Amino acid sequence: MPSKKALVRRPSPRLAEGLVTHIEREKVDVGRAVEQWEAYVEALRTHGWETIEVEPADDCPDSVFVEDTVVMYRNVALITRPGAESRRAETVGVEEAVARLGCSVNWVWEPGTLDGGDVLKVGETVFVGRGGRTNAAGVQQLRAAFEPLGARVVAVPVSKVLHLKSAVTALPDGTVIGHIPKVDRPSLFPGFLSVPEESGAHVVLLGGHKLLMAASAPKTAELLTDLGHEVVTVDISEFEKLEGCVTCLSVRLRELYA
Numbered sequence: 118m119p120s121k122k123a124l125v126r127r128p129s130p131r132l133a134e135g136l137v138t139h140i141e142r143e144k145v146d147v148g149r150a151v152e153q154w155e156a157y158v159e160a161l162r163t164h165g166w167e168t169i170e171v172e173p174a175d176d177c178p179d180s181v182f183v184e185d186t187v188v189m190y191r192n193v194a195l196i197t198r199p200g201a202e203s204r205r206a207e208t209v210g211v212e213e214a215v216a217r218l219g220c221s222v223n224w225v226w227e228p229g230t231l232d233g234g235d236v237l238k239v240g241e242t243v244f245v246g247r248g249g250r251t252n253a254a255g256v257q258q259l260r261a262a263f264e265p266l267g268a269r270v271v272a273v274p275v276s277k278v279l280h281l282k283s284a285v286t287a288l289p290d291g292t293v294i295g296h297i298p299k300v301d302r303p304s305l306f307p308g309f310l311s312v313p314e315e316s317g318a319h320v321v322l323l324g325g326h327k328l329l330m331a332a333s334a335p336k337t338a339e340l341l342t343d344l345g346h347e348v349v350t351v352d353i354s355e356f357e358k359l360e361g362c363v364t365c366l367s368v369r370l371r372e373l374y375a
Contacts, residue, residue: 121324123161124214124368126171126183128154134178135359136201138249138279143358150355154181157351157366164323164349166369169218172210179204181356184365185232185250185280186211190243190263191372194220200230200250211368218373223262231255234280234365239287243268244306246281274301279360286320286364288328288346294318312337319362321369323349329363 133145158168174180179201186208188195194215196208216222225231235246236259243263245256260270277299278284285295285306293306296315303309312318317337321329325347330338332350342348353363 119371120373121166122218122370122373123166123168124171124183124187124211124370125154125158125161125168125366126181126210127151127173128181129173129175129178131175131178132181132355132359136179136203137358137360139277139283140358140360145355145358147355150181153351153353153355154366157353157363160329160349160351161323161367164327164329166323168367169214171214174207174210177204177207179359180207182234182359182361182365183207183211184282184368185234187215187368188231188233188236188259189215189220189368189370189372190238190266190268192220192374193262193266194222195231195259195262196222196224197231197233198225198227198229198255199232200252200255215370218370220370220373225255225258228252229254229258231259232280233368234282235275237281237285237287237293239291239293241268243270244281244285245270245272246275246284247272248275248281250280251275271305273305276301280365282319282364283360283362285318287322288320288341289322289326294320312340316357316362319364321363321367331357331363333357 232250235251237244292308314334317334
């Protein structure tokens with residue numbers, strides 16, 4: 118049976134100091150962000166996910182974006198080496214969490230850099246964004262870790278957004294969705310569906326046809342509902358001010374060995 122476990126990490130009190138690269142900085146309400154995070158975690162639980170809290174990293178403003186610290190393929194965890202040096206201390210607690218779950222643990226080493234937000238898995242294909250936070254050595258090390266397990270690693274360019282999954286994610290049938298102005302080369306994906314809003318490009322697969330999405334993309338939610346999906350929305354506006362989205366607030370572990 119597939120597992121439904123999700124790693125999450127409580128926002129740092131210093132969240133408002135988080136990095137921004139492709140957008141203008143806005144004031145972040147940390148108290149409201151904590152409330153939004155709690156609602157996000159509750160949405161996962163409501164739809165059958167066991168949430169596992171990683172030890173907080175209060176000195177790391179971006180640590181709530183836990184997805185960037187590890188990439189999962191089956192039961193193998195690749196601990197990343199984030200492209201932003203200020204984020205590298207975030208990986209310690211995540212490494213401990215996946216080890217406790219019985220994962221086989223690997224690491225990205227210098228000079229490689231890799232952010233988990235740059236990795237999109239569609240079946241056995243692993244797309245990895247080559248851009249500001251993930252370099253060629255990081256892609257090479259991802260390939261070395263996962264291709265022996267049966268993955269096909271495909272590098273794609275990322276220049277218009279922070280991470281690959283800031284531009285595209287995938288529906289349950291493998292169709293990749295994205296907002297065209299933010300996608301470098303839609304033709305690299307075998308099946309591509311354009312969506313009308315930037316935040317509409319971000320979905321978490323909850324199981325079956327259920328999709329978790331940001332409340333800021335009502336037109337895309339309507340489109341996906343018309344296509345037969347059940348859309349669950351959450352307000353993550355404070356995290357969107359820091360280039361965050363629904364995918365980066367958790368790490369979904371779907372293939373752990375029993």
